[in-house]
Amino acid sequence: MKLHKAAARLAGWELQHIRKDQPTLETHLSQLLPKLGIDCLLDVGANQGQYGSMLRRSGYKGRIVSFEPVKASFDILRAKAAKDPQWSVYNYALGATAGESMIHVSRSTVMASFLDATEFSHEQFPEGMQVTRDEKVTIQTLDAVFSLVTEGLKSPRVFLKMDTQGYDLQVFAGAKRSLPQVRGLQTEISIQAIYEGMPDYLESLATYTKAGFVMTGLYPVSRDKRTLALIELDCVMRRSEKLRERAVAAPTKKARKKRKKS
Numbered sequence: 001m002k003l004h005k006a007a008a009r010l011a012g013w014e015l016q017h018i019r020k021d022q023p024t025l026e027t028h029l030s031q032l033l034p035k036l037g038i039d040c041l042l043d044v045g046a047n048q049g050q051y052g053s054m055l056r057r058s059g060y061k062g063r064i065v066s067f068e069p070v071k072a073s074f075d076i077l078r079a080k081a082a083k084d085p086q087w088s089v090y091n092y093a094l095g096a097t098a099g100e101s102m103i104h105v106s107r108s109t110v111m112a113s114f115l116d117a118t119e120f121s122h123e124q125f126p127e128g129m130q131v132t133r134d135e136k137v138t139i140q141t142l143d144a145v146f147s148l149v150t151e152g153l154k155s156p157r158v159f160l161k162m163d164t165q166g167y168d169l170q171v172f173a174g175a176k177r178s179l180p181q182v183r184g185l186q187t188e189i190s191i192q193a194i195y196e197g198m199p200d201y202l203e204s205l206a207t208y209t210k211a212g213f214v215m216t217g218l219y220p221v222s223r224d225k226r227t228l229a230l231i232e233l234d235c236v237m238r239r240s241e242k243l244r245e246r247a248v249a250a251p252t253k254k255a256r257k258k259r260k261k262s
Helices: 003-010 025-036 050-057 071-081 119-124 142-149 168-173 201-210 241-249 253-261
Strands: 040-044 063-067 087-090 099-106 131-140 158-162 182-190 213-223 230-239
Touching (some): 025 050, 025 182, 025 230, 040 050, 063 071, 071 087, 131 142, 158 168, 168 201, 201 213, 201 230
Parallel strands (some): 040 063, 063 087
Antiparallel strands (some): 099 131, 182 230, 213 230
């Protein structure tokens, strides 16, 4: 074992070489976002701005729009984004329909969710999953705010990141009209449910695949401490090139009518 790897292990770390064919999530995004020409990244479930900060470290210089409904987390997020003119923040959640709802704020604020935690999640994350309070928050749909958050961009090329603790498909359902501008997405998918009623990874993948997205990377988020079985994964996807080509090649109904008349 090389000396630098041995030293890292003594400190509780493991060094890994960044390979172009098997990159880390951060490296993968630094490669994928430029390929897709992303100029607007929607950070849904931003918590305290960890994802936005990671994007800046990885070299992304485009627009970041972060959504965080929990007030205490939002205040930290807003302070973090304040010095970045390309980073805007909004204090509401995104979902399938607009309205208001109670969100369970847990001891670990990244675990805040509209859904109740399962017994399994309390076993796996006994400290973090404890609910400290319920908070009434506002919910908007992405379709309703899309023109606002992409204002000034002539032809927005959007990347949609969702990390909403069991609510990602609801966010996606509220983005039907916006989807043509979404070139890629990142979502947290569940192998073992940590919230009651949340979709499993098969349902999630089927929904995104049906909408025309293909997977580019899977990155473990958490594992069962006893069995090492996967609990959650970050899934990165991009719009299928084949579907895009078909959409461009397929004549519109009006064009087909003109052809028939001629």
